[in-house]
Structure formats: C-alpha cells, structure tokens
Amino acid sequence: MKNNTTPSNVAEWQKFLHEMYGDNNAVYYQSILQLIAMLSLTVKKLADSIRKGKNEETPKRIANCISKTFAIANRFQGMDMASFLAIKYPIDGCAYCGEKPCKCEENRSEHIPSAKTESQLGWNFKNWQVHLDDVYGPKNRSAGIDYIILRLFQELSELLAIATEVDYISRPATVIKQEYGKELADVFAWLFAIANVFEINIDHATLSIYSNGCPTCGKKKCECTKFFITDGQISHITNANSLPNH
Template sequence: MSELSGGDLPKGPERILGENAKLPEMERFFGDLYGRRDSIYLPDREIRAQLLYRGIDDLQSAVRQKAWLPIYEVMCARIVSRIFSIARGVDNVSLTEGLAKKYPLEGCAYCGQMPCVCQENRDPYQLSTPTTEQEQWSLRDWQEHLTKMYGEKNQQRGINYILLRLGSEYGELISLERVIPRYSIDEVKDKYSLELADTMAWTIAAASMLRVDLQKAVEKRYGNGCRACNQIPCVCPPHSFDQISKDDYGHILEASFHS
C-alpha cells in the first residue's frame, strides 16, 4: 500500500489507487470513488462544469493570495477530479484518448514540432492516432510530455495567462453543451474528449508553473479514497459551490474537508 495521506479506509472495499497509476486506471478509480455521488448530486454536465469552474476560480484566488505549495497541490488535484466527473457524464469518454489525439508523441498538433514553435497566427491542428505507448501513460508522463512541448512558451507567458486560458475552457465546455443536438452520439463523445483534453492540458500547465507534481498531488488527495467519509464509493453530502477564501486554507488540508 502506498504511503499516502488520508489514512487507511476502515469501511468499504479494499480499492486503493496505486502509486504511479496510469491515467486510464486513475479514471476508473475516480468513477468507483465519486461516480455514484455525482450521479445523484451532479445529475447533468452543466452543473459539473460549474463545479469545475469553481475549482479553477479557487486556484486563481490561491495564486493571487500567494498561497503555499500544499494548497496549490489540493487546488490542482480538485480540478483533475472535476474533469474526470464531466468525462463520466459523457458516457465515460476517455481523457487518455483525447490527450493522445491532441498532444501526440511527435510534437505539437499545430506546428508538428517538439518543442512547439507556433507563431501567433498558426495553422489548424491535425489530430493523431493514439499510440499504445501513450495509452499507458500516467498523469506524470503527460505532465513531463506537455512540459517538453510547451513549457518554455508557458514560462514566457506566465501563470496569469495560463490560468486565464484554463478558465476559458469552462466557457468552451458550456458552448459545446449548447450545440450537442446537432451531433451524433459518437461526434459528441469525440468533441468532449478533445475539449476535456485541452482542459487537462491547461491544468497540467498551471501545475507545472506552480511546481506541483500533479500525479503526486492527486494520489495524496484521493489515493486512499474519500478523506471525509472513508468510504469507496463516497457517501458524502453534495459538493459546496462556495468560494474558498484564504481563511479556509488551513481547513482544506484536513481529512474532513469535502473535496
């Protein structure tokens, strides 16, 4: 068993997220952990997107407040959890597949280079066929890959630009929801897969700028199951949509805090 914070689970099945879990395994784990709770309290994708935006806003606030690393870790991990929640609401669309199509091994989907050399007026992106290698990547593998691809450009742009782009992904998700009736089921899944991949990529970019090891942060926050109810699946009450203030920072590190 990994030495992750949160303690052993006194109740529920023996299902612990292993250290260095691959992204598909992590997606399944979060389905086991929060799928039931989300289906009851977050019954549609728009509500889940609103909760994602609250998490993004909380991270932006933490950066403005110049919070410390453990707070950034929690904030980034919460965003990952909420991205998974939206994916489950689209017939369990695969984040791994979307990332592999949009951010392939060979380089940037726009310029085809590694690292990216895109200019302001860039060509349309070209999707790639997912490779067996990328299908088995962990979140840490994706963070390393995207840092190689875009890290230098992101350093030049700065954390505020990264957070602005991350926040804009909420608007794109809501816009997509408005036009869903135009598309077939498979087309909807494809579009959500790519949109959520972009959201995850900007989350990874923010984490890298804040020196957060995102794999470690997610495992630390959720790897031993729900920190509040100590059960899998989680049986906690609904998520809070209240904004987290600086005064709450000590509390969110406690095991009883509902993520």
C-alpha cells in the same frame, strides 16, 4: 493498478475516481452543466490559491480540478481520457506545427491528424507533465501564469459552449462526445501546465488527496451529502467555499 487500491496511470485514475464519485455525481449533479459549474468553482478556488503565491493549498486544488474534469468525462460511456490526450498531444510534438518545442504563431494552422501512440495510453500524470513541458513549457513560461490561468478559464467556456449549443445545433451525440473529449484533454493540459510552473507532481498530489478515500467523508465510495450534521444540527452548504473538496 499496482495493487487493487493505488491507481498509477490516467486510465486507472479515471476508473478509480469514477468508483469513488460516480454514484454521488449521478445523484447530485443531474446535468452536465452542473458538473461544468462545479469544475468552474473548483478552478476558481485553484486560481484563488495561486493568487496567494506558492502554497500548500495549490496541489490539493489541482487534484480537485483533476477529479472534477474526470467527473465530466465519466458522464459518458467509455470516454477514455488517455486516448483523447494522446490524440491532442502526440508524442512527436505539437499537434498543430509538429514541432517540439512548439513554434506555432498566434494564428496557428489546422490540427495535424496523427495516429495515437499506444505507449502514451499508459502514461501517468508525471509523464504527461514532462511531455507537455517539452512541447509547450518554454512558450508557457514566457507567457506567464496569468496567461495559463486565462487559457484554463477559456477551456471552461468551450465546455459551456458545447453544452449550450446542443439546444440550438443538431448534431449526433457521438460527435458531441468527441468534442467534449477534446476540450477535456485541453483542460487537463492547462492543469498540467500550472503544475509545471509551480513544480507540483500531480501523481503525488492526487495520491495524497484521494488514495485513502474521499477527502471529505473518508470513504472509498463517497457518502457525502448536500448537508451535514454537527452537534445534532443539520447544516447546509452555504457557499462555494464550504462545498466538499472532491
């Protein structure tokens, strides 16, 4: 990090947000399903802000979604999201057709395994936004924002599918962890795609929301609880819209 407090690349953001919210998430979100539910509510708020057209709320909502996506990754020991992004979105082009921009048909071929490029591990959000725009920007822009939001919601369903299947299908935790990592990389990619459509710089958005501490309690290590006290009265969070914007 440039100094001790300002994260600049994906790995640093993952660590920074873990320091801010790791303990809070461990206490209040006891299962991974609860974390996926919180990400879904945060994506819903993002979709609501997009429906109102370009406005100043959208960058904040994207930043909140980035934070919640890292919260799921941080549930696992050493899940390095920069690595998963580099595996799923290699530097040379689409991981399926190998082209830049992507030329995949709707029924695309199997993922082409590629060695991850070390330089990608140090990329910041803007580097990823530019790269994904080079590979998928033309396709996404012609498909439109509604399609991109649909794909983001589909990724949430994929996360739910993994979380649900563990009760029915026997697989080692290391395999399941890899599946989560790949789906979380896809969540990031669709968030980057939304930011690209609205010309939002995610580095700026996340810095403006989180660099001085939790946006709700103001602390570097979040102290938000499930209730808050105003005028001597304990208030509980009553609906999704009054949840803290983590």
